[in-house]
Amino acid sequence: MAGRFTSEGAATAVVTGKLGGKPVTYEYSVTFDRGTFDDEFIPLLWANRRITYLVQEIRLHGNNDELLAEIIDLSKKYGILTEYTSFLVAGDERHRPEEFQTMDKDEAISEMRVRGGRAFSEQSGKIAVTQSSDLKTQSYMIMPPTSGVVQIEGETRRFNNIAQVGAQGFFRQGNLWVQGDLSGDKYDMKIKQYSKAYFQILEKDPSLGKYLGLGNQVRLQIGSQVVQIDTEGKETLTDSELKLLFQ
Template sequence: SNFYTKVSSPILSEIKLHFTGGIKINKLFPKNLPDVFEGSSITIFGKFDKTGSSKIILEGKVNGKTEKFNYQVKFVENTDNDFIAPLWAARNVGYLLDQIRMNGESKEVVDEIVQLAKKYGIITPYTSYLILEDEEINISTRRLAPENRIFTGRFYDEDEFKSRSKEEYSNLNKKSGRSGVVSSNEVQSLRGAKNLADQNQGSSRMAYYDKSKVKRDLSQQTKNIGGRAFYQNGNEWVDLYVQTNKSQTAKRIQFAGKSYFDLLNKHPEVSQYLSLGKNVRFIHKNKLYEIYE
């Protein structure tokens, strides 16, 4: 069949990428590049340390013979493609969760998952448990002001949600059974994320009741704007970056008031944040703003 013909003979195998020009590329995903078959393609995500020109050398075997293909490229800052960083982060988180599945938990891996998941809004049954724990610790040790939290304080029964999330997280260690298969499939989907919807693995299990006993969906209360995550807590949207604010007092601006439009005129780029609603806390140019009704 045509399918067998395609998959039996890759047009490029044993693929390797090399980068020259003094630009360091790291955290490439997928880690192991698959063979390329006729009509197929590979999407690769990675981080570069600085802008500039570089040569990419694509090496692989064609009909058993090693071939090299050279491409001259420029690495530039591009804010028009805000979806790229969250997709890279999703693949990274998937890879790290898979490391926990195979090798067990370590503080270094957990810390990196929490940092990436919070920054890019990768909310799953597994990451939500780690974020909850991290936030509770930071609040109890006064490293995080309660008004800047993104997860805790929203639940009618926080212990119930945390217990449920903890059980989901523990499923990562199961090698068999339905829950083990589900967690494995979801982690692999994160590792191979192709669009932003792939970030929300397990979203059907992220329901909870808020303080007013209204049913909510935690996976739907996150938005990625300008490459960073905003979280809805009650009627307020909170920029993750406010958690880096240690002592700065927020500049409070009433929604649709004179100062509100003055802010828009002076910094039109903040309109993307203000479009979230009438109650928004965000950082812009190292200043903390609070929009309120």
């Protein structure tokens, strides 16, 4: 069982269900905290099961823009591909993958409607059986899904322009790795790789190292700022700039 909480501290977890055909409710006292890096697989498990649930809802009740938008958001944020969001890394004859990654949400929903329309609506036949089997496998996963691997009509496909770092998804656009839940192609600050500024931010937050290790060019969010690590950029950060990133 995996779930998500939005604030820290003491709380009561309520689990409801059926036992022997009768409704039951169990309450547990719990304390939520930020956890550790060792816990980063838990958000991936939650996101994977949430995506599976949303896809099943669409199969049962038809396309719904709100559900489609949530599937796209989760796929980008956590780097979890589905049969219906594989266009984010595969592209097509009209668009390169990075164009799909940066398009606005309405366009992405439209693409997902077109690509998933037939499969979402199939209730019988080979496509429906294959999809049902894939969803069942995905929902029973007890480990996070492998980054860049997706089942498309029963065929396993692998992509190397997507990565999961901890619980965060990144997409490669040329030589640049971009945090999946960032929109557009703008950034607030550019920092030169291996400069004094580069090591200043690592000193402030050593955990950033796992993201910066993706390559020479990485765009990610630090605090309220979108930062791009590149071959050129700021070589030293002032105290006010550091405060802006780590306030």
